[in-house]
Amino acid sequence: MSDHANNSDKPLGFDELPDAPPKRKIKLSWPGKIGIAIVLFWSVIVVIGPTIAPYHEADILDEVLFIVPGSDEMYPDTDFQPPSKIVYLGSDYIGRDLLSRILYGARTTIGISVLATLLAYLIGVTAGIAAAVGSRYLDMGLSRVNDALLSIPSIMFALVLIAALDSPGLAWLIVIAGFIYAASVFRISRSLGQEVMVSDFVEAARVRGEGLWWIITREILPNIAMPLATDFGLRFVWVILFISSLSFLGLGVQPPTSDWGSMVKENLPGLVLGSYACLMPAFAIASLTISVNMIVDDISAAAGGKLATKMIS
Amino acid sequence: MSALLEVDNLRISARNDDDDLTPIVKGVSFNVARGEVVALIGESGSGKTTIALSSLGYTKPGLEFVGGEVRLEGEDVITMGADQLRGLRGQRVAYLAQSAAATFNPALTIGEQVTETCVLHGILTQKQADERAEFLYRALELPDPDLLGKRYPHQVSGGQLQRLMAATALCGKPDLLVLDEPTTALDVTTQIEVLKAFKSVIKQEGSAAIYVTHDLSVVAQIADHIVVLYAGETQEYGSAEQVVSHPGHDYTRRLMHAVRPPPAAGQGDETSEGHHRMAPALEVKDLVAGYGKVKDGKPAITVLRDVNVSIERGHSVGVIGESGCGKSTLARVMAGLLPAAQGEVLLDGEPLKPALQQRSRSELQKVQFVFQMADTALNPRQRIDHILGRPLEFYLGLKGKEKRRRVGELLEMVELPQEFAGRYPEELSGGQKQRVNLARALAASPEVLLCDEVISALDSIVGANVIELLKKLRKQTGVSFVFISHDLSTVASFADEIIVLYAGRVVEKGTTDAVLSPPYHPYTRLLISSVPELRVGWLEETMQTQEAQAGIDRVVTLTDKGCPFFDRCPRAIKDTCDQETPPVRMLSGGHAIECHLGEAEFAQ
Numbered sequence: 001m002s003d004h005a006n007n008s009d010k011p012l013g014f015d016e017l018p019d020a021p022p023k024r025k026i027k028l029s030w031p032g033k034i035g036i037a038i039v040l041f042w043s044v045i046v047v048i049g050p051t052i053a054p055y056h057e058a059d060i061l062d063e064v065l066f067i068v069p070g071s072d073e074m075y076p077d078t079d080f081q082p083p084s085k086i087v088y089l090g091s092d093y094i095g096r097d098l099l100s101r102i103l104y105g106a107r108t109t110i111g112i113s114v115l116a117t118l119l120a121y122l123i124g125v126t127a128g129i130a131a132a133v134g135s136r137y138l139d140m141g142l143s144r145v146n147d148a149l150l151s152i153p154s155i156m157f158a159l160v161l162i163a164a165l166d167s168p169g170l171a172w173l174i175v176i177a178g179f180i181y182a183a184s185v186f187r188i189s190r191s192l193g194q195e196v197m198v199s200d201f202v203e204a205a206r207v208r209g210e211g212l213w214w215i216i217t218r219e220i221l222p223n224i225a226m227p228l229a230t231d232f233g234l235r236f237v238w239v240i241l242f243i244s245s246l247s248f249l250g251l252g253v254q255p256p257t258s259d260w261g262s263m264v265k266e267n268l269p270g271l272v273l274g275s276y277a278c279l280m281p282a283f284a285i286a287s288l289t290i291s292v293n294m295i296v297d298d299i300s301a302a303a304g305g306k307l308a309t310k311m312i313s
Numbered sequence: 314m315s316a317l318l319e320v321d322n323l324r325i326s327a328r329n330d331d332d333d334l335t336p337i338v339k340g341v342s343f344n345v346a347r348g349e350v351v352a353l354i355g356e357s358g359s360g361k362t363t364i365a366l367s368s369l370g371y372t373k374p375g376l377e378f379v380g381g382e383v384r385l386e387g388e389d390v391i392t393m394g395a396d397q398l399r400g401l402r403g404q405r406v407a408y409l410a411q412s413a414a415a416t417f418n419p420a421l422t423i424g425e426q427v428t429e430t431c432v433l434h435g436i437l438t439q440k441q442a443d444e445r446a447e448f449l450y451r452a453l454e455l456p457d458p459d460l461l462g463k464r465y466p467h468q469v470s471g472g473q474l475q476r477l478m479a480a481t482a483l484c485g486k487p488d489l490l491v492l493d494e495p496t497t498a499l500d501v502t503t504q505i506e507v508l509k510a511f512k513s514v515i516k517q518e519g520s521a522a523i524y525v526t527h528d529l530s531v532v533a534q535i536a537d538h539i540v541v542l543y544a545g546e547t548q549e550y551g552s553a554e555q556v557v558s559h560p561g562h563d564y565t566r567r568l569m570h571a572v573r574p575p576p577a578a579g580q581g582d583e584t585s586e587g588h589h590r591m592a593p594a595l596e597v598k599d600l601v602a603g604y605g606k607v608k609d610g611k612p613a614i615t616v617l618r619d620v621n622v623s624i625e626r627g628h629s630v631g632v633i634g635e636s637g638c639g640k641s642t643l644a645r646v647m648a649g650l651l652p653a654a655q656g657e658v659l660l661d662g663e664p665l666k667p668a669l670q671q672r673s674r675s676e677l678q679k680v681q682f683v684f685q686m687a688d689t690a691l692n693p694r695q696r697i698d699h700i701l702g703r704p705l706e707f708y709l710g711l712k713g714k715e716k717r718r719r720v721g722e723l724l725e726m727v728e729l730p731q732e733f734a735g736r737y738p739e740e741l742s743g744g745q746k747q748r749v750n751l752a753r754a755l756a757a758s759p760e761v762l763l764c765d766e767v768i769s770a771l772d773s774i775v776g777a778n779v780i781e782l783l784k785k786l787r788k789q790t791g792v793s794f795v796f797i798s799h800d801l802s803t804v805a806s807f808a809d810e811i812i813v814l815y816a817g818r819v820v821e822k823g824t825t826d827a828v829l830s831p832p833y834h835p836y837t838r839l840l841i842s843s844v845p846e847l848r849v850g851w852l853e854e855t856m857q858t859q860e861a862q863a864g865i866d867r868v869v870t871l872t873d874k875g876c877p878f879f880d881r882c883p884r885a886i887k888d889t890c891d892q893e894t895p896p897v898r899m900l901s902g903g904h905a906i907e908c909h910l911g912e913a914e915f916a917q
Binding site for chain 1: 648649650669672674677681682684685686689690691692693694695703704707708753757
């Protein structure tokens with residue numbers, strides 16, 4: 001024993017090998033960078049859209065505007081006009097400026113979706129973490145209620161709620177979307193929370209005698225923030241599509257307020273008349289949702305790709 | 314005859330995100346002749362696995378060959394195309410991974426998996442392969458060779474699975490076997506059986522092998538030649554005999570020192586009597602504990618029975634036993650993580666509440682738990698100063714400047730530089746994380762420190778350094794240690810007293826000297842004789858002994874009556890040992906052995 005101790009006291013010049021990996025950084029791919037640019041663009045539009053719009057969203061344009069100078073036409077068509085100097089993206093089915101409506105609609109569509117997603121997160125994460133750290137019975141109760149909610153198709157569920165509330169306003173729309181999407185947020189935050197809950201460092205905190213609140217806020221939440229951020233992006237996209245689908249059915253945002261989803265629906269008849277009016281808002285929806293997805297891909301790749309499998313559920 | 318495998322100035326580099334190359338293997342050369350075992354030895358990060366995998370023409374993702382050749386019978390495998398590699402892998406070169414439990418598919422029978430590779434490669438028909446597998450089961454001394462193939466992986470023990478991996482690799486009669494740390498995760502008693510089986514089967518089959526490990530005493534048993542690696546460079550290359558008996562390089566000597574000497578009397582540290590007080594620091598009385606619902610004082614699965622342990626102030630007590638014997642459960646009961654079904658835990662003579670939530674903050678402070686895996690025991694999202702600062706704030710109410718000063722002291726205590734306070738755990742190496750883990754427990758100024766396998770996951774040199782640190786801390790702080798390990802040499806070099814657990818019972822306890830010298834409990838004797846010694850030829854000698862023949866690698870069974878060691882014990886008395894609970898025989902100096910054998914018989 002003694003010679004062993006003596007010998008190892010002598011420094012022999014071999015230090016412990018550093019095996020620590022360099023810190024993981026989110027590396028943006030080209031699609032990711034484009035995605036961020038587009039999302040930033042739409043965020044700016046949300047703020048300044050109505051100010052830079054040439055017309056008001058509800059303005060039905062005067063026929064006079066469309067009279068070609070020098071012609072003797074008295075009553076020109078104002079609906080489904082092709083893009084021109086007067087209406088940069090053309091006009092819609094009753095002669096409103098599409099560009100203005102898209103600029104105004106950005107605020108409605110994105111605003112509703114962000115608020116609804118935030119609400120879904122507030123409800124879903126709170127309940128999910130409660131289920132993960134709470135007693136077996138609490139977990140069982142919350143999970144079964146959640147399963148019941150998930151088993152109802154979301155659009156059908158929303159239709160029933162909207163019918164019961166008799167054409168409610170925007171606030172109710174946000175509540176309904178938030179509530180419906182809270183179910184899937186619950187599932188993810190519960191499973192992420194459970195995984196962290198059984199880790200050694202949480203056990204170490206429990207042995208120390210830490211309270212539940214400390215464990216949740218200091219040990220669990222920081223460790224599930226990244227995957228939840230990824231999920232937030234995806235969930236946001238789903239909510240945009242959901243609100244748009246409701247508006248398309250005529251049950252979401254009510255006219256004359258513009259909203260991308262209802263704009264697609266309103267202008268659908270234009271397709272047979274050779275007008276691309278319904279495609280413009282569709283492109284807006286696509287550009288935003290695809291961009292968010294491209295950003296999410298980068299975050300998820302940085303987190304090791306393990307998230308993707310969990311998100312599918 | 315030229316060598317089977319020639320590795321010639323091999324260089325492998327890692328490419329990072331910025332496309333820079335970092336050399337991992339820096340010009341390593343060695344040869345493997347037919348029928349020869351060459352060991353690659355080094356710490357983690359030394360490139361030993363990377364080199365071993367290159368013989369399959371494979372590098373891990375992110376690594377690439379930048380120079381040198383790996384020739385199998387004169388053919389360079391690095392430049393081989395995918396078609397040629399397919400013929401090479403599994404057929405001419407076979408790879409055995411570290412963890413058999415993770416490698417076998419639980420849904421397929423053992424026979425299907427053992428024969429799969431050689432049937433896929435078309436070397437043998439299914440029938441021939443089945444016969445070959447059965448032959449290998451016999452050669453590897455596996456039980457029930459005729460029926461084994463029909464069983465599923467969960468129905469055999471860990472050591473048997475490890476040997477079945479060897480059968481899988483050998484089934485197609487490869488020229489070269491690559492064994493990657495095949496015994497690292499095993500208990501000593503299992504390890505020696507697996508080593509013996511590998512050695513004899515390699516000899517029988519006449520195949521060559523590359524054996525990757527960090528354990529020099531294992532290498533001494535099995536290798537013909539040894540390549541000592543450090544940071545991707547060869548430090549020493551020579552015959553096993555020469556490297557083990559006359560190490561020529563500093564680093565090899567350093568590795569040798571890290572091998573703890575075989576357990577023997579006289580190793581334990583002396584403890585000053587000054588620490589003694591009336592009541593022991595921590596005492597466990599008539600403990601019964603386990604998992605599942607407790608009914609009439611009995612849990613659904615009982616793990617510990619009638620355990621009595623007392624830890625004197627300032628003493629360190631080693632708890633030893635094979636995996637599944639209840640070592641960790643004992644520590645968890647002491648810490649309050651698992652409430653006991655019966656019996657009590659006393660701190661300073663005062664009974665502690667069984668469950669954690671009922672214990673007071675100062676009681677919690679006095680008993681601190683050090684987790685086995687530092688990787689998972691530190692929150693990856695907290696900086697080191699937060700990790701160490703929290704117990705200071707929580708138990709001692711330190712804040713601001715005072716807290717920062719104390720964090721600095723703690724880092725100094727565990728021999729880490731001050732600037733580590735600002736780092737995150739993932740920026741630290743394994744040994745450094747374990748030091749932080751220890752510092753966190755010490756931050757509470759505890760009376761008893763429960764160390765659960767704290768060095769098992771570390772390399773030998775790093776582990777030896779941590780043991781030295783623990784010894785220093787014990788002298789400095791006067792804290793009592795409960796040191797849990799499956800490695801008897803580690804325990805022997807650190808503890809004053811040893812408790813030997815088997816199937817949830819304390820079979821022997823006493824001072825380190827008393828436990829490690831006769832009289833022994835038959836199980837202690839088996840444990841002692843299974844620890845590999847750092848000399849060539851030890852394995853052959855040991856396998857001759859009665860204990861080794863009788864007791865190695867059986868499934869541990871918890872029995873309600875009689876002695877649980879009965880079916881492994883070479884000296885079991887029929888109709889007594891299997892029927893009656895063995896009496897506790899008190900020998901001199903508090904040395905206790907739970908056995909039916911009399912003192913006269915122990916002495917033999």
